[in-house]
Amino acid sequence: MSGVNELSVGWERCDWAGTDGPMSRRERAQSRGSYLASIPPTIAELGFDVPSEVAAEAEDALIEISRFDAELAASLPRADGELAPLAVVLLRTESASSSQIEGVTAGAKALAIATLNASAGQNARLVAANVEAMQKAIDLADDLSTDSILAAHRALMHDQTYARPGQFRDSQVWIGGGPTPHTATFVPPRHDRVPALVADLVEFCKRTDLPVLTHLSLAHAQFETIHPFNDGNGRTGRTLVHAMLRRSGVTRRLTVPVSAGLLTDTDAYFAALGAYRDGDPAPIITQFSRASFAAVGNGRELVTDLTVIYEDWQQNLPSRKGSAARRLLPHLLSQPAVTVAHVQEHLAVSQPAAQRAVDQLVDASILKQISTGKRDRAWIARDVITALDNFASRTGRRS
Incomplete structure (x- = not known):
């Protein structure tokens, strides 16, 4: 890496113009005045120096993903000359796991019923929407662009008006903390910075000079740092992982359930995102490597x-x-x-x-x-x- 400070987020002080809802006296005291919003670095041309042991583990994980993808070619059954519905099964399991990371759960039975457009609970419908979004992202892998990211979000959140489906956010969001950004765990950049940051990320995703798993891990972490939408950022960001796997040619037949691997230690996953924002990319690469091994074994x-x-x-x-x-x-x-x-x-x-x-x-x-x-x-x-x-x-x- 050219220097940790080049990857670390910066900060800017912003005026708080939000509407304060009911809160305690302590929260109100903490929420006065301005707050700090992050300024993610541009990474389209940034150099990365990943520790050799981290890079080696990522390469081993990538080989395992590619091997698993090839194995499915010989798996039964086949239907109409196409690879079995096993590819569809893995897509759905990945979508369900990706939703689970965000706290949206649905059992296999509920998801199967929701896919029929039959009577189903809200969570099952949300997971079913995530399946559609995941497939849309994969289908658009050859045209990785701002528009394809927006299309994936539109598919994911199509009936969630508050999320502005297919549109970047137009206000400040924050992660954790409380009713205002003043005490948040992390405050993404101001909404007016989002379009340029996503455009930079798209250019980064098109690079061909980085090892594939390292590349997609960093892209995913940058996406989550930008947090371009009102809601659905995590799920949309994980579709980007599969679009990049497909674009790189590592996967041709299936969707490796990487999110299921991340579920084995979500605390480590979120901690790795925090480390990335502090300028250390190694933990998020390690988490995706380990998640890939777990996903292939479970798959x-x-x-x-x-x-x-x-x-x-x-x-x-x-x-x-x-x-x-x-x-x-x-x-x-x-x-x-x-x-x-x-x-x-x-x-x-x-x-x-x-x-x-x-x-x-x-x-x-x-x-x-x-x-x-x-x-x-x-x-x-x-x-x-x-x-x-x-x-x-x-x-x-x-x-």
Whole structure:
């Protein structure tokens, strides 16, 4: 690194014009007068000197990610010549874990139902939105720009008006502390600095002279330091990680559940962000390296579980090869909750054929009905739900 001070954030004194809500006398006394807002450095052309042991660990982690990505090419099952829904499963598990870091939790069953646009709780809908945002970020990896970052945020927060979906914040935000920025744990830059800082970050993301995992770790930390949105910064910032992995060519088939790895020690993750702001990039690189190893190990276990489940289904389902019921099996790995209408649309079959497929899967104990009545009935693949919840438990995440 050219010098720790070049990476450390600066500070500027700002007038407080916010509306003070109810607070104690102590809080009111602490919230008088001006406050300090950070001034993140521009990093588009900044040099970095990472300790050799940190760089070596990051390189080993990157090799493991690439190896895992290649392994999926040989994984079962395949559907219509495409890589299995296992890639979709990993995308969803990563999205759920990324949301969990922000305190938004949803079990596998609730998320599967929310993905159907069926009745679901608010958290499940938020996690489902995060899946869409993650996919949008990956799809835009070749066009990494301010617009693509805004598009990912718009997808993530599309029904959260307070977050100004797809727009940079227009006021001061802060992290922790209290009702004003005066006692906050960290105060991101003034909102009028955000567009230029994001433009600088985009240029940094396009560099090709930094090792990939080091590169994306620093980009993520810089994004979180800028904190460009009213809400959804953490989740949007973690989509940037996957966009950069895809852009670099390290991943071609899947979304490695790195956020699930970060969940193993969120305190260390947040401490590493603090260290980055103080001018030390090594901890955040280390956290992403360790998270990658944890993610690959957990992801491999999930893939094994789902492959075994699929093989059991194949043996236990008496329907002929090519039947609607058999064609639905791969889809159930990535979407373990279905309705007849969903099956009808996915398989492009008639309503009676879709109902017959569901009935056959129920008879084979692959699906179980979870709602009653003649309207809006839904079924779940319990084995898949269990595998996904076990994945969450291994990360320490509550469902």
